[in-house]
Amino acid sequence: MNAPYDGDRGQGAGGDPAGSFPPQHPSSDPYAQDPYVQDAYAPDPFQAQDLSAQDPVNEALYDRSAHPPPPPGTYEEPQPLYQQPATPQYAPDPRIWAQTPPPEPEGPSRHLPYGDDARTTQFTGVDDLVTRAGEEKPEPDAFAHLFRDQQSSVPPPAPEPMPAPPAPKKPAGRAQGLLKSSAVMAAGTLVSRLTGFVRSLVITAALGAALLGDTFTVAYTLPTMIYILTVGGGLNSVFVPQLVRAMKNDEDGGEAYANRLLTLVMVALGAIVVVAVFAAPLLIRLMSDTIASDQAANSVAVTFARYCLPTIFFMGVHVVMGQILNARGRFGAMMWTPVLNNIVMITTFGLFIWVYGTSAESQMGVQTIPPEGVRLLGVGTLLGLVVQALAMIPYLRETGFRFRPRFDWKGHGLGKTVKLAKWTVLFVLANQAGVLVVTQLATAAGEASGKQGAGFIAYTNAQLIWGMPQAIITVSVMAALLPRISRAAHDNDPGAVRDDISQGLRNSAVAIVPVSFAFLALGLPMSTLLFASTGTEAAKGMGFILMAFGLGLIPYSVQYVVLRGFYAYEDTRTPFYNTVIVAVVNAGASALCYVLLPAQWAVVGMAASYGLAYAVGVGVAWRRLKNRLGGDLDGAHVMRTYARLSMASVPAAVVGGAVAYGILTALGSGAGGSVVALVVGGVALLGVFFVAAKRMRIEELNAMVGMVRGRLGR
DSSP, rough: OOOGGGTTTTTTTTTTTTOOOOOOOSSTTTHHHHTTTTTTTTTTTTSSSSSOOOSSHHHHHHTTTTSOOTTTTTOOOOOOSSOOOOOOOOOOOOOOOOOOOOOOOOOOOSOOOOOOTTOOOOOOOOHHHHHHHHHHOOOOTTTGGGGGGGGSSOOOOOOOOOOOOOOOOOOOOOOHHHHHHHHHHHHHHHHHHHHHHHHHHHHHHHHOSSSHHHHHHHHHEEEEEEEIIIIIHHHTTHHHHHHHHHHHHSSTTTHHHHHHHHHHHHHHHHHHHHHHHTHHHHHHHHOOOHHHHHHHHHHHHHHHHHHHHTHHHHHHHHHHHHOOOOHHTTTHHHHHHHHHHHHHHHHHHHHHHHHHHOOEEEEOOOTOOOHHHHHHHHHHHHHHHHHHHTTTTTHHHTTTTOOOOOOOOTTTHHHHHHHHHHHHHHHHHHHHHHHHHHHHHHHHHHHTTSTSSSHHOOOOOHHHHHHHHIIIIHHHHHHHHHHHHHHHHHTTHHHHHHHHHHHHHHHHHHHHHHHHHHHHHHHHHHHHTTTTGGGGHHHHHHHHHHHHHHGGGHHHHHHHHHHHHHHTTOOOHHEEEHHHHHHHHHHHHHHHHHHHHHHHHHHHHHHHHHHHHHHHHHHHHHHHHHHHSSSEEEEEEEHHHHHHHHHHHHHHHHHHHHHHHHHHHOEEEEEEEEHHHHHHHHHHHHHHHHHHHHHHHOOOOOHHHHHHHHTTTO
């Protein structure tokens, strides 16, 4: 008979009337009510065992006498793998977007999963994975062991190690490269202009500032004028963009084009020299009828000219070589080699003074100058240009350029270049037409006045001093900018052309504007100091001419920069029309000065007319270039810079000029008084200008001062 189920006792009809069983309470464990499973996991044979002996096999083999287990309860609680970082002492700075992490402590600083040791684990970031994703690694040959018996026992020769590539040069920024190129060119131009100025002083001391000095000046100016009229204008303005394009587009980097160009120029200039030497008497009459009408002066001038005219060839060769170097990014040679020419000429005229004495001592004129002296000066002048041209050859070899005459001119782009140069030649012709008028009028006025320092040599000496800041600053800046402007124009980027022209105007204005006012205020003590050897009368005459030139330096510099924009677009027609306007205004105003003013002051008026003509030309050229660039030439920014610089220069010029005039009145116009007047007046002028400009917060001046301080380490 089956026993009743204990779980049913007291339940059902019979129940448990006696209450012998305790009452049953419902359990939260669902398996507690099941008698088959409630004690299934109760007997744990390993519950009382050591935690290190959970495995029965290991328990049986475990030698407790040799390796006693740790007592129960000594195990450390497992630490979480990752913990929240400690709260920093200070809140992060919201102005710094990337906070510097604290230094890692010594030893392992965190628990790594899977038992990794933080001291020996190497971490690979996402950047490393992406970088190595493209690397192709050769997979090992799985069957290489089958062919070991066929391999030679001699190990293969190790491959020769490849030479390490040179470390790449750190590329300079756009503005930094421009400043560096401009600085090199400015340094070379400065030395060249200074030695050229010394050359002018020595020439004036040797030949005087009267008719003999005018005679040599006309003969010395003639080759430069012919060169510019024939080839020079196109070389200086048209061939640089063409060379840049040839270097960019031709497979040989433009070397063949440069060889063709140099060969063509040499042939053309050689023919021009032959014709010019035979036509020297006619050319002298064309330059100055006053000199040609005087038999002695004409004879000396023609002799000087025939020594000087062959310099046309070497002048052109020097310019072409320099433009090739400029197109290859080498700007210094073209500015430094003229120093050699000046040194040779200074030596030549120094020897003349050593033999014959100064003009004030010898009282030498066109009738009394010996033929040996004319020959010495002529040979020295020619030798200077020869040395200047030959000195360019080492620089060209350094760039890898080798000259090989090439006469295959047709079909290689030279026709286009000559076509472009046609308008440039007309441009130069118009400009030189104005120079011819001034030369004729200045020599006539000097002869009519009968005084020293009122003729053509006084005009050229004052113009040489006046043009030095233009050549040192503006020409250097634009020579470095011109290849870049040409590339921007070739890429049809008028915005870049506008920005470069604006930068050239504003950077050059920082020095051009105050210097022009300095010429107006201090022109007299400058000339009486520099030309003291010619006499007080001649020095004062050149001082008044320099003062008249003064303010014209501003439009002259602006005109030079603006015309570079047209040349970058290979537009030579617009500069031609603009120069015609300038030449007409200059010639007309000079003629009025010659007619209306006394002979002594006629050349002074011609100097003022020169600046007036360029002021008219700037207005025309600015409007045309603005239209060419889409109606925007950054005019507001440029005009604001020039206006502020002028406002700062006016009180500076007034104070400096008043101080210099007072010192000259007190001490006289001799060399000593001129030095004191120039130094004290210059310091006063610069001090007032700097204070006024700093108050006006002229950004270009502040940038230049900051750059100078950075170079000086202050």
